[in-house]
Amino acid sequence: MIYVVEMDVRLPDTWDEDKVKSFMERERETSQKWQKTGKWKYLWRVAGRYSNISVLDVESPDELHEILSSLPLFPYMDIKVTGICRHPNAINENLL
């Protein structure tokens, strides 16, 4: 099951530099752990914005939520989730 997810970070302005740095490091570790499982297929930076667009290939909506909610910045992001399926005009049988 493929999802396209857009995440916009709202960095809290009350955090000091150390707290920001610590969150960033844990954010990277968590996202890379999931990328290595093969479930987080693409992690793209939106050019010029504090946002990413990601493509995930998961077993279920529950697994999608498990992955995204494990990110330390999860409560501080605006997240848009789009579930996708096969387009009749697509020439490839597979989604990815």
Next chain:
Amino acid sequence: MIYVVEMDVRLPDTWDEDKVKSFMERERETSQKWQKTGKWKYLWRVAGRYSNISVLDVESPDELHEILSSLPLFPYMDIKVTGICRHPNAINENLL
């Protein structure tokens, strides 16, 4: 250069069935022509909506526009274009 593009179709209600069918056929031909060039990497249906999310790999913004504006439904779609680049946390060197 990778773009993620979301297209929402606003089907004109003044068109009769034949006109709609003719547009749909030409839309499929055009999108498949571009997919075969390898520039239109993914064409995904948004589950439950008259929309698609596409990933294109083009030479330039001009080529992106050439492709999208060649679609017969181009004037009747709401289109959101997002240019992407490498994310520092991505484990793959390449975008695709």
Next chain:
Amino acid sequence: MIYVVEMDVRLPDTWDEDKVKSFMERERETSQKWQKTGKWKYLWRVAGRYSNISVLDVESPDELHEILSSLPLFPYMDIKVTGICRHPNAINENLL
């Protein structure tokens, strides 16, 4: 896989009464056919608006799209799709 779907009808003002009536009849037939399969669990009217909120239990995002896009009014509705999963505070093990 459970989805909550909100559909707002934008009735084309260029259609005459017969065309509207014909669409309405085919809309009812289609939605009832899917309700009888047990996949379209709830079809609720939003009180005071030309909208419905529906709960569907489907095999896949593709099946969700098959059902919704089979509705005659599909191109004339604004549709919001929300995929759901288990809430940690829910006391029932099952979603439905």
Next chain:
Amino acid sequence: MIYVVEMDVRLPDTWDEDKVKSFMERERETSQKWQKTGKWKYLWRVAGRYSNISVLDVESPDELHEILSSLPLFPYMDIKVTGICRHPNAINENLL
């Protein structure tokens, strides 16, 4: 009287971990207390977002407000309330 309610949590970034944890525990207790009464029928997590969609079956708008406003996070959520009624195309006589 059935309501579909969507709640988006805006977790205050000025709260420390202990305060967040304490709110979360009281939030769970309160929502489970209401689920056990049978009035809070469904509590679903929106997959990938810090939000829930809930279905409540209450006596009156006042009771709906009593339940939702008793949640400790009530002042820190964006809440959308939709009152529903019978849809003419629904095949079931009952709403739930």
Next chain:
Amino acid sequence: MIYVVEMDVRLPDTWDEDKVKSFMERERETSQKWQKTGKWKYLWRVAGRYSNISVLDVESPDELHEILSSLPLFPYMDIKVTGICRHPNAINENLL
């Protein structure tokens, strides 16, 4: 059960003067029929806009929908429905 309802009219520009006039007359008849029952308490014009704000006192969400959907312009209005209840700071015991 009290509802505050805001209705914005989107007058179709494809209708000729006669059709508009006929709709307006039937709209008035229908809204006055409901006002006379005592269920449509207030019908106010929004000063300077093609909109009204209404207060209805009905038995149920179903009755609210019966009333609003009986208006000939119902499919051509943007309608916002707000269910209300007792405010703890209100000095009157009754809502109306």
Next chain:
Amino acid sequence: MIYVVEMDVRLPDTWDEDKVKSFMERERETSQKWQKTGKWKYLWRVAGRYSNISVLDVESPDELHEILSSLPLFPYMDIKVTGICRHPNAINENLL
């Protein structure tokens, strides 16, 4: 002169419990003082949201502003003001 006013409270998350309680008390006193004058006709809670819809009958826009801006939470509310007038289809001569 009748106004329908919708107020959404954005409770500051930096306030401690005592500050919140003190504001709430002064808010009640102020709103009840104005209700007793007969100028603040209706104060309704929006069911399920931290919002109210109010109907005020005042001498002038200046008096409306005097009343609303005297509320302690005035700077922390999103306020929508709608001036109303007689609707041609209303069966009552008076607005209230």
Next chain:
Amino acid sequence: MIYVVEMDVRLPDTWDEDKVKSFMERERETSQKWQKTGKWKYLWRVAGRYSNISVLDVESPDELHEILSSLPLFPYMDIKVTGICRHPNAINENLL
């Protein structure tokens, strides 16, 4: 009583040139008739847009509505009405 009113024209694309011209002429006549009464104080074009910002000085909300709804394009404009009053920092006693 002073109002600032912003009107955006949505010119119907189904009207032929003659109908547009006829509406434009009647629009000018109507707006000039009201300007001559001294009630429509300012009629400004928004630079670069098919919109105007107007300042009206009227007896009541009913008179404001009488003026605006008499414009032939009234049903085809998005209208935003703002009632104003004295600002405590204004150095002039009068609004105009």
Next chain:
Amino acid sequence: MIYVVEMDVRLPDTWDEDKVKSFMERERETSQKWQKTGKWKYLWRVAGRYSNISVLDVESPDELHEILSSLPLFPYMDIKVTGICRHPNAINENLL
């Protein structure tokens, strides 16, 4: 050159009473200094909201910015700027 400017104040909830009072005083001094030059023609309170609508008559866009950005609350306001010009239906040759 005439501009209509709408300013909505977002009062920071982290400021104590003294800081708020000090900002308010400097805000008044600054706005009155500009009103006395004749460049800030009208300063109107939006009835019922923490907002103003102002009309300024300046030499250039740079002067408009000099005036607005000199306000102490400038970084804490949502500001909408509308440049205006002569309307063909206006009966007065001058804008003010």
Next chain:
Amino acid sequence: MIYVVEMDVRLPDTWDEDKVKSFMERERETSQKWQKTGKWKYLWRVAGRYSNISVLDVESPDELHEILSSLPLFPYMDIKVTGICRHPNAINENLL
């Protein structure tokens, strides 16, 4: 005086091919006439959308309006106008 203007075309779906072609030709002639005067400095296509971003250097808001409103598609475009001035961090004395 420099303006950045974004224009989104809403092509009417009721126009036949000839009417569209005729409008397109007159649109090009008009925009090129203004470009040749040196007042319409830049005319850029937004990559992937039926929109342009333009930079104009004009004498006054009235001249800006004269140019934009002379475009045949003017009534069928959503137009966003932004007046600009010197930025304190800009290293060039001139705007263009």
Next chain:
Amino acid sequence: MIYVVEMDVRLPDTWDEDKVKSFMERERETSQKWQKTGKWKYLWRVAGRYSNISVLDVESPDELHEILSSLPLFPYMDIKVTGICRHPNAINENLL
């Protein structure tokens, strides 16, 4: 590759004057460093708002992101990025 970028500053209200001043100085240094490379072509102030519109001429989306994300205020700005290309009606062969 040309981009038009609009940046709106949301100055955190929790920062004291020194912190604001320090950020402003580093913001100026960074933006001027990039202007001197010739990649940041135009830096314009939006008249009357805490915003800028910029035109950048870069090698790639990655370079655009490198420049914008190096700004100290990057996490505290709402940024809108628009990629542009040649317009068929433009009389100049080059974009700048």
